[in-house]
Amino acid sequence: FPQMAERTGSVKQQLANLVKSSIQATFPGLSDVKPQVAVSAKFGDYQCNNAMGLWSRIKGSGTEFKNPNSVGQGLARNLPQSEIIESTSVAGPGFVNINLSNDWISKRIKDMLVDGIQTWAPILLVKRAVVDFSSPNIAKEMHVGNLRSTIIGDTLARMFEFSAVDVLRRNHVGDWGTQFGMLIEYLFEQFPNWEDVGNQAIGDLQEFYKASKKRFDDDASFKERAQRAVVKLQGGEVKHRAAWKKICEISRSEFDLVYKRLNVHLEEKGESFYNPYIPDTMKELTDKGLIEESEGARVIFLEGFNIPLIVVKKDGGYNYASTDLAALKYRLQVEQAEWIIYITDVGQQQHFDMVFSAARKAGWLPQPEEKKFPRVSHVGFGLVLGSDGKRFRTRSSEVVRLVELLDEAKARSKDELIQRLKKNGTISDWTDGELEQTAEAVGYGAVKYADLKNNRLTNYVFSFDQMLKNQGNTAVYLEYAHARICSIVRRSNRDIDTIKKTGTITLNYPDERALAFHLIQFAEVVEEACNNLLSNVLCEYLYNLSEMFNQFYTNCRVIDSPEETSRLLLCEATATVMRKCFELLGINPVFKL
Numbered sequence: 150f151p152q153m154a155e156r157t158g159s160v161k162q163q164l165a166n167l168v169k170s171s172i173q174a175t176f177p178g179l180s181d182v183k184p185q186v187a188v189s190a191k192f193g194d195y196q197c198n199n200a201m202g203l204w205s206r207i208k209g210s211g212t213e214f215k216n217p218n219s220v221g222q223g224l225a226r227n228l229p230q231s232e233i234i235e236s237t238s239v240a241g242p243g244f245v246n247i248n249l250s251n252d253w254i255s256k257r258i259k260d261m262l263v264d265g266i267q268t269w270a271p272i273l274l275v276k277r278a279v280v281d282f283s284s285p286n287i288a289k290e291m292h293v294g295n296l297r298s299t300i301i302g303d304t305l306a307r308m309f310e311f312s313a314v315d316v317l318r319r320n321h322v323g324d325w326g327t328q329f330g331m332l333i334e335y336l337f338e339q340f341p342n343w344e345d346v347g348n349q350a351i352g353d354l355q356e357f358y359k360a361s362k363k364r365f366d367d368d369a370s371f372k373e374r375a376q377r378a379v380v381k382l383q384g385g386e387v388k389h390r391a392a393w394k395k396i397c398e399i400s401r402s403e404f405d406l407v408y409k410r411l412n413v414h415l416e417e418k419g420e421s422f423y424n425p426y427i428p429d430t431m432k433e434l435t436d437k438g439l440i441e442e443s444e445g446a447r448v449i450f451l452e453g454f455n456i457p458l459i460v461v462k463k464d465g466g467y468n469y470a471s472t473d474l475a476a477l478k479y480r481l482q483v484e485q486a487e488w489i490i491y492i493t494d495v496g497q498q499q500h501f502d503m504v505f506s507a508a509r510k511a512g513w514l515p516q517p518e519e520k521k522f523p524r525v526s527h528v529g530f531g532l533v534l535g536s537d538g539k540r541f542r543t544r545s546s547e548v549v550r551l552v553e554l555l556d557e558a559k560a561r562s563k564d565e566l567i568q569r570l571k572k573n574g575t576i577s578d579w580t581d582g583e584l585e586q587t588a589e590a591v592g593y594g595a596v597k598y599a600d601l602k603n604n605r606l607t608n609y610v611f612s613f614d615q616m617l618k619n620q621g622n623t624a625v626y627l628e629y630a631h632a633r634i635c636s637i638v639r640r641s642n643r644d645i646d647t648i649k650k651t652g653t654i655t656l657n658y659p660d661e662r663a664l665a666f667h668l669i670q671f672a673e674v675v676e677e678a679c680n681n682l683l684s685n686v687l688c689e690y691l692y693n694l695s696e697m698f699n700q701f702y703t704n705c706r707v708i709d710s711p712e713e714t715s716r717l718l719l720c721e722a723t724a725t726v727m728r729k730c731f732e733l734l735g736i737n738p739v740f741k742l
């Protein structure tokens with residue numbers, strides 16, 4: 150087998166290692182100090198900001214250093230010899246400006262073209278992560294919130310997977326609870342031969358849910374039967390289990406339509422999966438003295454919250470919190486996850502804060518300030534709003550409507566594509582299959598990108614008109630930019646695979662240098678997106694990359710210029726990085742537009 154090229158770590162990480170050595174050499178007693186390196190806004194490419202902090206630790210100790218500036222001088226002097234750094238300078242209170250070597254930047258890009266973009270994957274500390282996302286509730290609507298969770302969770306999972314983290318993609322579906330008594334009883338009543346009828350016959354589960362709820366509320370004897378059904382289901386009665394399974398299956402096949410459209414993979418471990426683990430979990434928490442009796446319920450009192458976390462309801466039943474506690478214990482102890490990430494709307498923040506706090510109290514997790522693994526994070530997101538500024542609703546709020554929403558995105562992008570190709574007179578170059586595929590990539594990509602580019606905590610307005618614009622920060626614009634670069638490479642009539650190996654990159658013009666410098670920041674952007682669980686950082690990077698490419702392409706002729714080979718390599722590297730960004734965002738790239 151050919152040797153897989155190793156990951157090198159981000160540029161920032163490599164510089165941080167050099168700075169770390171310099172701190173050790175300059176201040177042997179202060180080996181705990183973390184290197185601080187950031188892209189520089191003004192002077193140089195990167196900047197090391199350790200001098201002031203170091204100064205405050207050493208001043209007055211009879212040190213040879215006179216002020217922060219001289220600390221900076223010391224750090225710059227003691228940086229190990231490295232092909233990465235061209236020069237350094239020290240400014241003001243000891244900022245060390247670091248300029249990267251053009252030769253090294255060129256080489257880094259060329260190595261990536263030859264060895265593959267996975268060599269630019271960041272090296273993260275975490276080895277295994279659970280990403281708990283999508284997680285709709287059986288028989289209830291799969292709402293836009295679940296769609297957001299699906300899109301955001303998939304991107305985070307993709308970024309971790311790219312970074313060689315073992316990701317357990319968990320669909321924590323709401324498939325357990327008292328509402329199933331009502332659903333099962335309704336199924337028995339309305340479909341006496343339910344075992345033989347196809348899923349289709351039972352049909353729309355939201356309607357089914359609504360109708361059974363109405364029956365539950367209106368008819369006391371039905372209500373009583375429903376309550377008995379819950380007990381039987383929980384007691385493992387065969388018929389009730391089978392009915393429950395059937396209802397879950399119907400829901401699942403509806404959810405799968407959405408996952409298929411979005412090309413999202415999930416492994417379902419729903420609430421029911423953790424149910425058998427709850428009693429032991431409760432016993433442990435009781436033994437540890439965490440659980441108390443309060444107004445007939447069993448609860449955990451937690452510091453900093455004005456309500457307790459209810460873990461056993463008055464009627465003796467378990468709830469959302471007891472399930473999450475059992476799931477957390479399972480993920481930590483059985484699955485050995487080091488980082489568990491939950492993606493839901495911000496409305497569930499308090500629930501997760503309380504569950505995490507209880508887990509710390511139980512000793513399952515270190516305190517957050519210890520900054521140790523295992524870690525848990527709740528990734529909250531804001532609302533999706535309609536153009537009226539109110540909570541976004543599809544025309545009806547049923548599962549299938551999410552599919553229809555995606556269909557509409559595709560149909561609109563197809564219309565626009567056809568119109569444009571007709572105008573250009575190039576429609577005859579396109580097969581039906583190509584039109585379909587492109588419309589789908591652009592349409593679904595637009596929906597995903599419109600969501601991912603925002604800081605997830607803010608609410609955003611869902612607007613087809615906005616997301617399908619071919620100008621500005623949209624997936625459509627980015628798809629165009631990428632396709633255009635591919636066409637430049639094609640039109641050169643050069644064999645790109647050959648020049649990847651034989652050509653060299655030169656960076657003699659400012660726009661070439663700026664583009665190349667942006668390209669090599671890819672790894673640290675993914676690193677930051679993973680560490681802070683923010684997808685918009687990657688979107689911003691991608692958008693800036695295409696803007697920088699435009700700048701380069703406006704000022705630097707590619708085809709038939711003396712620098713043709715080098716510039717084609719920059720084009721190819723840009724397209725490669727853009728494609729990886731698309732992939733991480735769950736968007737299919739198109740090569741022709």
Ligand code: ARG
Binds near residue numbers: 281283322491
């Ligand atoms: N089913 C829940 C909902 O739709 C989301 C579950 C999130 N995950 C969890 N482990 N609680 O709101």
